[in-house]
Amino acid sequence: MSETKIIAPWQYCPSLTRYERWRTREVRIGGIGIGGSNPIRVQSMTTTDTMDTAATVAQSIRMIEAGCELVRITAPSKKDAENLAEIKKQIRAAGFSAPLVADIHFTPNAAEVAARIVEKVRVNPGNYVDKKKFDVREYTDAEYAEELERIRERFTPLVRICKEHGTAMRIGTNHGSLSDRILNRYGDTPQGMVESAFEFLRICRDENYHEIVLSMKASNVQVMVQAYRLLVHRMMAEGWDYPLHLGVTEAGDGEDGRVKSAAGIGALLEDGIGDTVRVSLTEEPEAEIPVARALVERYARRAGHDAIPAIEQSPLDPFAHVRRTSREVLNIGARHVPVVMADLSNRAAITPATLFAWGYRYSVPLDKWNITDQACDFAFIGKNTHRVRDTRNARRRAGARHMAEGEAQRAALSLHQQEGLHRWRGAASAVQPGVRDLA
Numbered sequence: 001m002s003e004t005k006i007i008a009p010w011q012y013c014p015s016l017t018r019y020e021r022w023r024t025r026e027v028r029i030g031g032i033g034i035g036g037s038n039p040i041r042v043q044s045m046t047t048t049d050t051m052d053t054a055a056t057v058a059q060s061i062r063m064i065e066a067g068c069e070l071v072r073i074t075a076p077s078k079k080d081a082e083n084l085a086e087i088k089k090q091i092r093a094a095g096f097s098a099p100l101v102a103d104i105h106f107t108p109n110a111a112e113v114a115a116r117i118v119e120k121v122r123v124n125p126g127n128y129v130d131k132k133k134f135d136v137r138e139y140t141d142a143e144y145a146e147e148l149e150r151i152r153e154r155f156t157p158l159v160r161i162c163k164e165h166g167t168a169m170r171i172g173t174n175h176g177s178l179s180d181r182i183l184n185r186y187g188d189t190p191q192g193m194v195e196s197a198f199e200f201l202r203i204c205r206d207e208n209y210h211e212i213v214l215s216m217k218a219s220n221v222q223v224m225v226q227a228y229r230l231l232v233h234r235m236m237a238e239g240w241d242y243p244l245h246l247g248v249t250e251a252g253d254g255e256d257g258r259v260k261s262a263a264g265i266g267a268l269l270e271d272g273i274g275d276t277v278r279v280s281l282t283e284e285p286e287a288e289i290p291v292a293r294a295l296v297e298r299y300a301r302r303a304g305h306d307a308i309p310a311i312e313q314s315p316l317d318p319f320a321h322v323r324r325t326s327r328e329v330l331n332i333g334a335r336h337v338p339v340v341m342a343d344l345s346n347r348a349a350i351t352p353a354t355l356f357a358w359g360y361r362y363s364v365p366l367d368k369w370n371i372t373d374q375a376c377d378f379a380f381i382g383k384n385t386h387r388v389r390d391t392r393n394a395r396r397r398a399g400a401r402h403m404a405e406g407e408a409q410r411a412a413l414s415l416h417q418q419e420g421l422h423r424w425r426g427a428a429s430a431v432q433p434g435v436r437d438l439a
Helices: 053-065 078-093 108-114 141-165 180-186 190-206 221-238 254-271 285-299 354-358 385-431
Strands: 027-029 032-034 041-045 070-074 100-104 120-123 168-174 212-217 341-343 360-363 368-371 378-380
Touching (some): 053 078, 070 078, 078 100, 100 108, 120 141, 141 168, 141 180, 141 190, 180 190, 190 212, 190 221, 212 221, 221 254, 254 285, 354 360
Parallel strands (some): 041 070, 070 100, 100 120, 168 212
Antiparallel strands (some): 360 368
């Protein structure tokens, strides 16, 4: 049994002033290891119907060929779990040895079947035993203990099967699917996410089963980062060292999904936290692999830097967001939302086209600016005031030139209209005398 350690109340990584990966225990998943001295692993998840064997095998192979080291396949029912045997057989027959992971929700029976087939199972503590009823109630300590005992009775058989078959497990908390019990006691918080995983982890430890990976996923990057940091802090205090699976739930697609994943996963990797990564994009799963690779390759040969004095006492709470108090300057600070500033100080010339990428689009014919939703709030120009002045003068000259051209066009149009009116009057007079005067 581990002993509780005394650590700093803000500690969640080896150092705040130098990069050092937090050393976790190694968990073997098939032929590869996660944690310990192993590189940060990259994985993804199929999107096919698990009962469509051919499609699932084909997609799994595409993922592996793209660089996926672990392939996760959903198993929503016992029948899906049973079909994992045929999927695994065909993938192995094609010459691929990447470990397979069964993703389980709501169905303990499916998990117990899958654990005998694949190399790893993932369970969500929010819905493995509990059914979401959205109940609002207060639990006494005795009632809460009864709930935990019910979980133990239902979860222990899976733990023993995994232990017997050498199957690893990920206890994967999801911010969006915490149980009513957790929500009523801890709220929709990082603390609730950590405690949700710990309830299941304690059962594993009581069975002397340690082939476990943990995750704290959320679609909210801030909540996700806080939950992982709190998880590590709590494990440090307990003397535990289980590997961590990093990911942002439903990050999206295109640039938005990649930026969101990089913000969440990248922040934790910089902390030295994380042993395997899955970038969750609403695209084909093989498209996730290059993004995950780009994130983790930085840490394969992370360069050192000049020493920075250690921080003895952090001024910030890493587990909760509290905005620093500041004074108001223009529309910056105090009650205002953060502003976005564009750095144009090194530009050789600043023209209307320069600001296009920053959300400002100038229309020469209308002599007006259009501002997009993602436009910057300020532009830092440094010593380039003369360049901006030259640009403004050029724009004025262009506007004046446009106005002159417009006046000429209107004058020509007026002359053309007058000539046409005279011709019409003449023709009308020839047909019906007196029309010329009326016109």
